Amino acid sequence: MAAILHRHSAKLTPSSQVYGVYTHYESDVTGEFDVYACTDLQVTSSEIEQTTLATGNYLRFSGKGAMPQTVIDVWGQVWQYFSNEQCPHIRAYKTDYEFYKNSDEVEVFISVE
Template identity: 45%
Template sequence: MEVRNVSKQTVHGISARTNNTAEMSPHGKIPDLWQLFDARVPVDYQGGERVYGVYYNYESDHAGMFNVLAGFDGASFPSDITLEEITIPDGKYLVFVERGDMPQIAIDAWTKVWEHFTRDDCPHQRLYNIDFEYYANGNQIEVHIAIK
């Protein structure tokens, strides 16, 4: 993991409101959200477009409600679905990188996030304003956690 200063990025996609307890159950919304996004939003990977998972509108901390948006940084929007827009702000982020096969790399990256921030000697403090996943390609994920 490393600390990075990230420039703002606008992302368009589809969102849902959920919490971590729901996502640990069979009734989690995030898998269905990604299935809908993959089925309805054409992403031009060859043209340089990339996919993001954005976490925002945190009610409190890891135990509260939050919004998650499955989105992309492209400019060609499907006509049969309305996409929401969110801007990831400039800021300091702690970045966790995983490589391998999906969806296991996402699970592994978030496991490292939870382990890091629950340590008694954790040197970083989460802001709980906006966090995001960046999919550089089909075999790499970067989880960006906003920190003070």
């Protein structure tokens, strides 16, 4: 899946899609990486930067409830899943992202090999 997301300070609307993007992993979860808050809004400004989600396979984890606790809980699910010795997947550490479906629902997509 490849998508171009825009990082900027535009005013969001109720239909805006909001993402958190984790990219440029130095190594793994212990190394440094970049985190961006993004939206799908098209805006003309010199402050806009684009981020492209890496193509490949992703696992989806999701949760619904009060924020920010729900997104914290979903990341807990991610860490628990990948720390299990019988985990059938290996994290790719390319691009991971959060998609905020609405004010109380989030999906976290983790890139896997």
